[in-house]
Amino acid sequence: MNTYIEQKYEYISEKEMSCFFNENINFIKNVVSKFIFSKYVGANKNDVDEVCQEVAVKIIKNDYIAKYSSEKSSINTWLYIISRSVAVDYMRKNNRIYINVDDLDQISEPENEKIDFNFPEDILSKRQKEVVRMIFWGDLKAVEVAEQLGITSRTVRCIKHQAIQKLRRHFSAASERRVVS
Template identity: 30%
Template sequence: MKKTQKMEDLTAGIILDEYESLYRMAYTYVRNESDAMDIVQESAYKAITKCQTVKPRYLKTWIYRITINTAIDLIRKNKKEVIGIEDYEYGAEDSYQDFDTLDALNVLSPREKQVIVLRFFEDMKLAEIAEILNENLNSVKSVLYRSLKKLKTELTEGEEHYEQ
């Protein structure tokens, strides 16, 4: 078997193993089932066609990076479109059902959102996140704690009204 074919097979295997996580991550960005599926499919295509350029040990984190970038590209492309509330789609079948938490993610910058999604939604270790985002581990830790503080503020903002 040729080296190219081995890399394509390895890449396809990782994509299949990580498909649900990649989908959930894409969904947190676009909040639309069909767009999230398109992102994962486009990312898989990009990964399989370019996998020869990556060392095998970096494939998984590289695929996550492609998926994040593809989601961000789609958001930028569609930014000029105005979405009405009737077009805003919550995935009935999706495993992220806490919409207050999903809405709270909107207070985060894209970088902060990436760290939170990878850490808590995809249960990745901080070292993996640093590798995916190509950042220093201490930077990722700082972003994580700053993001958690923002989320806590956002999620507890209205609670004092209910306690009275």
């Protein structure tokens, strides 16, 4: 058990438990509010207060203070884990909408908007221009381009690479590294 808690709360009375929560309530509220407001739509201050109360109930009801060990984690880490778990349970129980930005589809560009790019004169060969247009503006994979042109996908990737190198040199971006698919 944490020596801090042992010294202050050898036997946990109602007064001592109240003292423990008074000392740690700001940390708990901070954790709960940051988590709830960053992850859930429509969360409000009342939700934060409710979750903080549920954290206190969970700690008291399950006698978590007696189970706490400073060898495993700090008091702040311990409170963080409990607070976050209770917040997730609370929001799930209340059927709140959870937004994960990674799950959102990318916003598609309007279909009628056509991007036209004119390649610099005498930089790329006709075949290189054709391959670059099919890959980048036609959204085709190297295998699909290869099928249409009657060449291997390895050749398509080689032509694309050579074209990109030429364009980088032309636009003085040879030293700049970018991932191009």
